[in-house]
Amino acid sequence: MRAGKSAYIIMLLFIVMAAGCSSPFKEADAAFRRGDYQKAVELYGKVVQNKRLDARDMARAHYNLGRSLDKLGRTADAVEEYKRSIDLEPDRQEVYMDMAVALDKIGFLEQEVDALSNSLILKPNDPRAESMLGECYAKLGQFVNAKNMFDKAVRQNPRDPQNYVNLGLADDKLGDTQGAISCWETAVKLKPDDEDALQYLGFVYNRTGRSQDAVRIYRKLLTMKPNEVRYHNNLGVAYYNGGQYKLAMKEFAKVLTIDKHYPGADIAEKLSKKFAARGHG
Numbered sequence: 001m002r003a004g005k006s007a008y009i010i011m012l013l014f015i016v017m018a019a020g021c022s023s024p025f026k027e028a029d030a031a032f033r034r035g036d037y038q039k040a041v042e043l044y045g046k047v048v049q050n051k052r053l054d055a056r057d058m059a060r061a062h063y064n065l066g067r068s069l070d071k072l073g074r075t076a077d078a079v080e081e082y083k084r085s086i087d088l089e090p091d092r093q094e095v096y097m098d099m100a101v102a103l104d105k106i107g108f109l110e111q112e113v114d115a116l117s118n119s120l121i122l123k124p125n126d127p128r129a130e131s132m133l134g135e136c137y138a139k140l141g142q143f144v145n146a147k148n149m150f151d152k153a154v155r156q157n158p159r160d161p162q163n164y165v166n167l168g169l170a171d172d173k174l175g176d177t178q179g180a181i182s183c184w185e186t187a188v189k190l191k192p193d194d195e196d197a198l199q200y201l202g203f204v205y206n207r208t209g210r211s212q213d214a215v216r217i218y219r220k221l222l223t224m225k226p227n228e229v230r231y232h233n234n235l236g237v238a239y240y241n242g243g244q245y246k247l248a249m250k251e252f253a254k255v256l257t258i259d260k261h262y263p264g265a266d267i268a269e270k271l272s273k274k275f276a277a278r279g280h281g
Contacts, residue, residue: 025061032068040068059089067098075105093122100132112136127156127163134166143173161187165196172204180204193224202234211242229258 028043044065048058066081082099085092096119103112116133120126134149150167157163168183181204187197198221205214218235225231236251255262 037071146170161191214238
């Protein structure tokens with residue numbers, strides 16, 4: 001009986017110890033799921049102090065600690081935890097992706113390029129990673145590299161209008177205005193109310209003297225956002241460039257009504273007075 005009782009006590013102690021080891025993970029995961037990130041940081045912090053964890057579990061603990069820190073706005077600290085996770089387990093693509101997002105927040109763009117490049121090694125042709133890497137290159141002013149990544153993103157997902165918006169921006173920066181227009185027009189075909197594509201088209205139409213096309217675009221944008229002052233201002237510019245002075249004056253008057261402190265409002269006021277003096281009112 002005594003031997004049986006001793007065996008029972010030893011087994012009970014083993015169960016308690018095992019529960020004690022796994023409990024911080026469970027509690028930390030639960031805290032993260034319910035949005036209690038401060039508690040999650042505390043609990044994952046305890047987990048990473050457990051020297052008996054194998055490398056895989058330790059990598060997971062550092063990764064989740066990083067995610068919790070990021071949720072609290074402690075992005076630089078989160079990046080360090082992601083790096084520790086990668087050192088222990090370098091083949092988890094989601095860690096590189098989350099680290100890239102965090103690095104972007106704090107402006108560490110060169111490191112973000114490395115993280116996204118490693119992500120693409122693990123998961124080639126990932127449209128999200130390609131698009132993010134293209135955006136990162138664009139922020140660095142490396143528009144040839146940006147265009148290459150956006151080209152790949154378009155090929156991987158040709159039905160996503162955002163890929164064409166991004167590719168158009170790279171083309172425009174590289175001086176390929178017609179290529180940019182083609183990309184943005186494709187984006188609008190895929191998504192007729194894509195505000196980014198529409199406003200880029202309106203701007204480039206104004207810039208290249210396609211006044212009537214610019215008028216069409218800005219009128220459409222104003223059906224979406226009737227009180228958007230910059231769209232009224234740019235529509236006024238399109239009317240002005242097309243010689244439709246009376247319509248231009250009306251748009252500039254709307255600019256002054258909506259926001260007299262708008263950066264273009266002083267020009268709008270001067271043009272309105274000039275048109276009135278010339279009898280265009």
